[in-house]
Amino acid sequence: MSRLLRSTLAKSCLAAGAVVGGTIIYLDFIKPKRKSLIVDSYKPLRKDYPSPPTRKELVDQLGGTKKFDVLIIGGGAVGTGCAVDAATRGLNVCLLEKTDFASGTSSKSTKMAHGGVRYLEKAIFQLSKAQLDLVIEALNERGNMLRTAPHLCTVLPIMIPVYNYWQVPYFFAGCKMYDWFAGRQNLRSSTILSREQAEALAPMMDITNLKAACVYHDGSFNDARMNSTLAITAIENGATVLNYFNVDQLLKNDKGELYGVRATDLETKKTYEIKATSVINATGPFADKILEMDEDPQGLPPKQEQKPKMVVPSSGVHIVLPEYYCPTTMGLLDPATADGRVMFFLPWQGKVLAGTTDTPEKFVPENPIPTEEDIQDIIREMQKYLVFPIDRNDVLSAWSGIRPLVRDPSTVAKDGDSGSGSTEGLVRSHLLVQSPSGLVTISGGKWTTYREMAQETIDYVVKNFDFNGKNIKPCQTNELVLIGGDDYSKNYSARLIHEYKIPLKLAKHLSHNYGSRSAMILELYSSSDYNKLPVTLAASQEFIPKHLEVSPENQLSYQSFDEPFTVAELLYSLKYEYTRTPIDFLARRTRLAFLNAREAMSAIDGVVEIMSNELNWDKETKEKMRRDAVKYIGNMGISPKKFDVEQFTIK
Incomplete structure (x- = not known):
């Protein structure tokens, strides 16, 4: 190397070192240091959110409004999403x-905000652009859910046990x-775990023939609470949202226009x-129930139940x-289960959620019931991965939901075939x-794509209906934070503990389900000893106020204090979330x-x-x-061995 070259390299190194x-x-x-995160994460708790309109006030708005711009039938994820939008x-x-x-x-989903790894696999091997578009759309909306409802949604790593080297x-x-298609919305990078690492993270898993485990990341959320949060967010933005209202008839003019x-x-x-x-x-x-009413010139439902045309029902x-x-x-x-599906075993709300099955249905039941089969x-499928036997009595709860799989009604065969059969290959578009x-x-x-579906629907309505020159804003929901998400941080439970001196389990439950509205519940909690009771003890002889009746079924036990409701x-x-029945509270506002x-x-x-005391029910309504x-x-x-529905006794 020449002296000149060595001199040049030395000067370059010195210059780089100096830089x-x-x-x-x-x-x-x-450079000035950034302010500590404690400044933002420990803002004073807000306890003064205004009360929403009462149900009676919302009902009165029906008579006080000559004509609404948009009337939505259905208060599920998409319906309330459309109302917010x-x-x-x-x-x-x-x-x-x-x-x-x-x-x-x-309320009966797998509680995941996800793109669908199964659909990605189908998209690649079937060269299906429709499947791939669905994955990319859902991955984008997954990020939106985590951003707009940070108290209800969280990132969840998911492990795939691999038992053959070639599958790794x-x-x-x-x-x-999956990471790559998520783009900027990717949550965390996927990784591979060794057999020993997998065992350390999941000691209950059978690792006898395990070769490795792949880990990717998706979102987990509380679906029913997300739904009620959307409904209340819509009300806060001026919508008239009512539960327990049945649409009896679609009204049409002489031209058949709705x-x-x-x-x-x-x-x-x-x-x-x-x-x-x-x-x-x-x-x-x-959806077919309303479409059947729409087919009738008078807008009335058919006298006999019809097979669905748009919906291809399947219970999970x-x-x-x-x-x-x-x-x-x-x-x-x-x-890959025995019948070609995927099955999840997920931590959720302090328990483990396992599912799901896929059973085609001819009709859509009002309240599907899970069968023992x-x-x-699910137990048999889960048992393949565990080192100890699953006890049927350990099944704390089970439920069945109908997947809203659809196809264009115009494609239904003229013979009236509803399309029932295996639904495993249908796309969730x-x-x-x-x-x-x-x-x-x-x-x-x-669920993951509810917001995009709502935006597309309202975009269509704005484009195709005349609102008399009304100044209509573009879609706002990409940036809108749902109620409870404002001023929320992942350490919110610590703030609640410091302020109210409550147990960690209760603090986590409230912060992860109500977010920044938790303090309003804890103000009620702190106001009396009775309000601090678990609902399972609310009618116990030793605690019930004199003006309430007493039921002998509730007994004190350690288990009675195990759930933070x-x-x-x-x-x-009752005051803020339009709870009207015990099931509303026990199954949907809380998930007990x-x-x-x-x-x-027991509760x-x-x-x-x-x-009954708050809503002034009579004896007949109570019963x-x-x-x-x-x-x-x-x-x-x-478990049938543990419970007799007719006698309502827990053995």
Whole structure:
């Protein structure tokens, strides 16, 4: 090497060293430091959120509004999503739900905000652009859910056990492609774990023949609470949102054009004629019921039940097990069950969620019930991965939901075939159609894509209906933070503990389900010793106030204190979240019935007594509410050896 070249290299090295050194000095000693995160994460708790309109006030708005811009039928994920989207654009919105928010499919999902690794595999091997588009769309919306509802959604690592060496690169490549298609929305990078690492993270897993484990990341969330949060967010933005309102008839003019509905308040039995510029059918698996009414010139439902044309119904069952059946911070994925499906075993709300099955249905049941065969099917599949036997009595709860799989009604064969059969190959995409009367129907999809489906629907309505020159904003929901997400941080439970001196389990439960609204519940909690009681003890002889009746079924035990659902939470739910029945509270505002059906059964009497006192029920209404709750929860997978629904005794 020449002397000149050595001299040049030396000078270059010195120059580079000087630049690096100068940069380090600037960054470490000269540049001002950022303020500590404690400044933002420990803002004062807000306890003064205004009360929403009462249900009566919302009902009164029906009579006080000559004509709504948008009327939505259905209060599930997509219906409430449409209400939020339309209301935040400045449209006058009315939403009617026959039962309660998330009373159907929207409370019975796998609780995952995900793109769908199964669909990615199909997209690659079947060269299906439709499948790939669905994955990319869902991955984008997954990021939106985590951003707009940070208290309800969290990132969850999911482990895929691999028992053959040749499958290790196959599964890892699939995980990396999943990361790649997520783009900037990717949550965390996928990785491979050794046999020993997998055993350390999941000691309950059988590693006898395990070669490695691939780990990718998706989102986990509380579906029913997300649904009620959307409904209340819509109300806060001016929408008239009502549960327990049944649409009896679609109203049409002489030209057959839809101009509104006739609906009945199921609480007062009073009927209302509600007019609207546009009507949206967002009833999920029940979309065909509204379409059948639309086919009738008078807008009335058929006298006999019809086979669905748009919806291809399929029931999926999930079970819940104690927390020791799965790692507390990581889920497991069975990528290929005996019938070709995938099955998840996921930590959720302090328990383990396992599922799902896939059973084609000819009709859409109002309240599908899991069969013992379905429960045993999940247990058998899960047993392949565990080093200890699964006890049927450990099944704390089970439920069945109808997937809103759809196809264009115009493609249905003339012989009336409903398309029943295996649904494993169907894509979970959605369908948006308008009938000749003007009825707009949105159906299909999945929870993860609810926001995009709502945006597409309202975009269509704005484009195709005349709102008399009204100034309508573009879609706002990409940036809108849902109620409870404002000022929320992942350490919010610590703030609650410091302020109210409550147990960690209660703090986590409230912060992860109510976010920044938790302090309002804890204000009620702190106001009396009675409000601090678990709802399972609310009707116990030793605690019940004198003005409430006493039921002998509730007994004190350690288990009674195991679930963090309190009287204060019930009182908050009644005032702020439109809870109207014990099932609303036990199954949807809280998830007690989904997490532990036996404990939920023990809480029925206390919840009925408190609600009766708050809502002024008569004796007949109280008994009906109690019977309905017993029937509903009694069908949620409690072991027949442990429970007698007719006698309502836990043995």
